[in-house]
Amino acid sequence: MSDPAIPLIRCRGLTKRFGSLVANDGIDFSVAAGEIHALLGENGAGKSTLVKCLYGLLAPDAGSIEVRGRAVHLADPEQARALGIGMVFQHFSLFEELTVLENIALGTAGARADAALAARVAEVSRIYGLDIEVKRPVWTLSAGERQRIEICRCLLQDPRLIILDEPTSVLTPQEAESLFASLERLASHGAGILFISHKLEEVRRICSAATILRGGKVVGTADPRVETARSLASLMVGEGVSDVRPPPRHERGEALLEVENLTVLPDVVHGMPLSDVNLTVQAGEVVAIAGVAGNGQSEFFSVLSGEGGVVRRGRIRIAGRIVTGSSIGERRRLGAAYVPEARLGHATLPQRTLSENLVLSWHDTEKVGRLALNLRRLKQAVQTIIRRFDVRGPGEDPRAAQLSGGNLQKYIVGREIERKPKLLVVDQPTWGVDARAAALIRQTLVDLSAEGAAVLVITQDLDEAFEISDRIAVLTGGRMHPPVPTRMTDRDAVGMLMTQHHDGRGEAA
Amino acid sequence: MALALAPRRSVSRLRQVLTPLVAFLVALIVAGSVLAAMGKSLKIAAEVYIVEPLTSSWGVQEVILKATPLTLIAIGLIFAIRANRWNIGAEGQYVIGGMAGGAVAIATHGMGAPWILPAMLAAGVLAGVAYGALPALLRNRFGISEILSSLMLVYVAELLLDYLVRGPWRDPKAYNFPKSVNFDAAATLGPIAEGLKLHWGVVLALVVVVVAALVLARSLFGFAVSATGEAPRAANFAGFNDRRLTMQVFAISGGLAGLAGVIEVSANIGQLQPSIGQGYGFTAIIVAFLGRLNPMGALVAALALSMLIIGSETAQVMLKLPFDMTRAFMGLLLLCVLAGEALTRFRLVRT
Numbered sequence: 001m002s003d004p005a006i007p008l009i010r011c012r013g014l015t016k017r018f019g020s021l022v023a024n025d026g027i028d029f030s031v032a033a034g035e036i037h038a039l040l041g042e043n044g045a046g047k048s049t050l051v052k053c054l055y056g057l058l059a060p061d062a063g064s065i066e067v068r069g070r071a072v073h074l075a076d077p078e079q080a081r082a083l084g085i086g087m088v089f090q091h092f093s094l095f096e097e098l099t100v101l102e103n104i105a106l107g108t109a110g111a112r113a114d115a116a117l118a119a120r121v122a123e124v125s126r127i128y129g130l131d132i133e134v135k136r137p138v139w140t141l142s143a144g145e146r147q148r149i150e151i152c153r154c155l156l157q158d159p160r161l162i163i164l165d166e167p168t169s170v171l172t173p174q175e176a177e178s179l180f181a182s183l184e185r186l187a188s189h190g191a192g193i194l195f196i197s198h199k200l201e202e203v204r205r206i207c208s209a210a211t212i213l214r215g216g217k218v219v220g221t222a223d224p225r226v227e228t229a230r231s232l233a234s235l236m237v238g239e240g241v242s243d244v245r246p247p248p249r250h251e252r253g254e255a256l257l258e259v260e261n262l263t264v265l266p267d268v269v270h271g272m273p274l275s276d277v278n279l280t281v282q283a284g285e286v287v288a289i290a291g292v293a294g295n296g297q298s299e300f301f302s303v304l305s306g307e308g309g310v311v312r313r314g315r316i317r318i319a320g321r322i323v324t325g326s327s328i329g330e331r332r333r334l335g336a337a338y339v340p341e342a343r344l345g346h347a348t349l350p351q352r353t354l355s356e357n358l359v360l361s362w363h364d365t366e367k368v369g370r371l372a373l374n375l376r377r378l379k380q381a382v383q384t385i386i387r388r389f390d391v392r393g394p395g396e397d398p399r400a401a402q403l404s405g406g407n408l409q410k411y412i413v414g415r416e417i418e419r420k421p422k423l424l425v426v427d428q429p430t431w432g433v434d435a436r437a438a439a440l441i442r443q444t445l446v447d448l449s450a451e452g453a454a455v456l457v458i459t460q461d462l463d464e465a466f467e468i469s470d471r472i473a474v475l476t477g478g479r480m481h482p483p484v485p486t487r488m489t490d491r492d493a494v495g496m497l498m499t500q501h502h503d504g505r506g507e508a509a
Numbered sequence: 510m511a512l513a514l515a516p517r518r519s520v521s522r523l524r525q526v527l528t529p530l531v532a533f534l535v536a537l538i539v540a541g542s543v544l545a546a547m548g549k550s551l552k553i554a555a556e557v558y559i560v561e562p563l564t565s566s567w568g569v570q571e572v573i574l575k576a577t578p579l580t581l582i583a584i585g586l587i588f589a590i591r592a593n594r595w596n597i598g599a600e601g602q603y604v605i606g607g608m609a610g611g612a613v614a615i616a617t618h619g620m621g622a623p624w625i626l627p628a629m630l631a632a633g634v635l636a637g638v639a640y641g642a643l644p645a646l647l648r649n650r651f652g653i654s655e656i657l658s659s660l661m662l663v664y665v666a667e668l669l670l671d672y673l674v675r676g677p678w679r680d681p682k683a684y685n686f687p688k689s690v691n692f693d694a695a696a697t698l699g700p701i702a703e704g705l706k707l708h709w710g711v712v713l714a715l716v717v718v719v720v721a722a723l724v725l726a727r728s729l730f731g732f733a734v735s736a737t738g739e740a741p742r743a744a745n746f747a748g749f750n751d752r753r754l755t756m757q758v759f760a761i762s763g764g765l766a767g768l769a770g771v772i773e774v775s776a777n778i779g780q781l782q783p784s785i786g787q788g789y790g791f792t793a794i795i796v797a798f799l800g801r802l803n804p805m806g807a808l809v810a811a812l813a814l815s816m817l818i819i820g821s822e823t824a825q826v827m828l829k830l831p832f833d834m835t836r837a838f839m840g841l842l843l844l845c846v847l848a849g850e851a852l853t854r855f856r857l858v859r860t
């Protein structure tokens with residue numbers, strides 16, 4: 001055991017620049033053994049840059065990194081791993097068709113998918129309570145199970161420091177609990193854990209220290225156990241974060257989205273079929289669909305937007321008109337607007353400017369010009385959106401890929417709001433978005449419903465569902481639990497519904 | 510020690526501009542070294558490849574004439590490639606276009622009416638459109654790879670032409686040579702001015718360059734084409750109809766290849782014969798990429814490759830070089846430009 005006074009990792013004056021942008025500015029920070037240390041900050045605060053430097057993915061321009069008291073130069077992740085630093089990324093890199101064991105072997109230098117590896121996996125799983133079935137193909141696994149593979153893969157390297165990037169964003173509350181138990185066990189064995197999360201409640205729940213970044217600098221450290229979520233959020237954004245203001249009382253109006261007995265076959269391999277889904281969203285309300293990723297959310301979104309899915313039975317009406325076989329353009333002309341989950345490559349063309357990206361969802365209903373795109377009008381419209389939704393990025397009209405997640409999401413939501421839709425369907429409105437942007441987006445959605453639009457929000461974030469919705473439905477295993485008024489239910493009840501009907505694909509509660 | 514490519518974080522405008530020039534220079538140096546190693550005179554090589562095509566009136570006109578079909582076909586291919594659709598069969602669409610235009614010329618032989626030439630051009634374009642639509646149809650309807658079907662249709666077109674000029678369309682007075690009758694003046698695309706070899710097809714090609722550049726850069730359709738290639742999911746989200754777009758880009762590339770075919774047959778060849786192809790449809794793929802999928806770029810690239818082809822023809826005589834060296838040099842040029850492009854976006858690192 002090393003001297004507990006010497007931190008597992010320490011950086012002094014760590015600075016990383018990208019052109020004129022200083023992503024990390026003289027960062028001093030350390031993680032001790034046995035500590036679960038939260039790294040907090042808005043998107044763009046420099047969290048990912050910092051952990052990439054710590055994991056050898058980026059080379060800092062100035063400053064030093066010490067691992068257990070010795071100055072090191074990390075040229076690549078392999079070197080970081082050799083020094084006992086492991087990382088679990090937000091997005092999994094697993095092969096769907098291969099088994100768990102094969103995936104672990106592929107991600108582990110010098111390992112083969114044999115009995116010896118299986119035994120090591122079994123031992124690691126036992127010690128840290130990871131519960132992994134090595135023979136199952138990955139495509140049969142839930143997100144929580146997939147994440148456990150990634151964690152196991154990381155633990156096989158025997159790391160002293162484990163970096164987790166937004167690890168709970170794809171987990172049910174119950175799955176998150178079991179992750180926390182594993183993390184606590186790891187920490188009690190002397191490992192240090194660096195935990196990046198936007199969910200302040202869970203940071204308070206499991207972290208014993210927190211470093212807060214803002215604008216590339218360390219603006220404070222805190223003991224999350226004695227702070228409130230609100231005080232942590234204030235540290236992150238530098239000013240008070242407002243709660244979403246409930247709209248003034250207003251009446252619900254006509255049904256703008258009606259889904260009747262909808263049965264849909266997915267058009268991608270391993271997609272989730274939808275069976276017999278019923279749902280109505282009226283003018284003036286926000287309906288949230290809660291559920292864990294992979295339970296039919298993307299399929300539901302694409303059948304509502306007309307982008308995909310093979311409708312076997314049932315129908316969809318928008319503003320009273322049957323649109324089951326209509327294109328997304330026809331639906332937009334009826335007043336519908338859509339915000340897909342993936343910001344780059346689905347909601348936007350990454351290498352195009354924001355003004356060019358307006359064309360994607362505007363060309364059916366707004367005057368953008370056909371023979372010659374009206375670039376001047378598009379540029380003006382983008383400025384309006386940038387001002388109204390506080391979109392920050394380099395230059396007047398940056399390319400989509402140049403924006404941080406939160407700013408891009410504000411732009412995408414703003415682009416649809418500018419069309420003054422009667423029906424807005426949003427898939428994961430604040431996924432990977434910083435606290436302030438998330439608050440603004442949520443407020444926008446609530447305000448839109450108050451102005452008489454119907455808003456449907458598909459979200460994995462239960463807090464969000466409870467914060468903004470009038471009714472909550474749960475999608476699980478491709479089936480819809482009918483919506484219930486939000487104030488008549490609670491997290492536990494919804495969480496229980498989320499874990500049912502997994503049809504052998506996940507862990508039944 | 511091994512080398513690996515790592516992405517650059519930013520690429521300067523200057524680097525983007527300089528890259529093709531440097532690539533061209535590198536290709537020139539390598540080609541020169543090869544020639545020197547073969548014991549050829551570099552002075553004569555410079556004369557035939559560079560000086561003569563650029564200085565003599567004959568050379569300049571030849572370069573422009575050869576660049577015309579290359580430009581037309583490449584412009585069409587740019588639409589397809591930008592949409593990530595692979596039309597490898599422009600050669601076939603070119604042949605079919607020439608054949609259809611030729612059919613009009615043969616059928617109207619001796620009539621000498623003013624509508625013949627426009628009818629030929631229209632027939633060439635329409636035939637190219639129809640022939641180009643086949644791979645698109647097969648892809649949309651049956652999911653057949655357009656790469657394979659478009660390529661294989663080249664052979665169908667060539668063999669069909671071969672059959673026609675040996676059979677039904679053969680000129681009875683041609684002593685059994687496989688060729689059609691010589692076209693009338695009314696079926697011949699004439700020179701722009703007396704004493705020039707440059708014909709009206711050159712002007713047409715320039716118009717196509719400008720229109721295509723505008724359509725690609727400014728119109729909603731051009732945006733849809735590029736969006737489909739850049740991010741198909743985003744294009745689907747926009748509601749751009751993937752199948753219709755596939756038909757459209759194949760129709761455009763087929764139509765322009767057909768136009769190139771009929772222009773070549775009418776203005777330069779003056780009859781139908783088995784070998785109207787000359788590989789323009791394949792060389793145009795290189796032109797499209799050398800021109801970085803940009804119509805103006807394609808025009809420049811077509812002129813450069815045309816110069817290379819003309820130079821090689823002279824070099825056969827002057828330097829006793831096999832004509833296959835042309836292909837090797839074209840490949841070398843493409844390789845250098847693509848490598849240059851890769852190196853603007855990535856840098857070499859030792860691992």
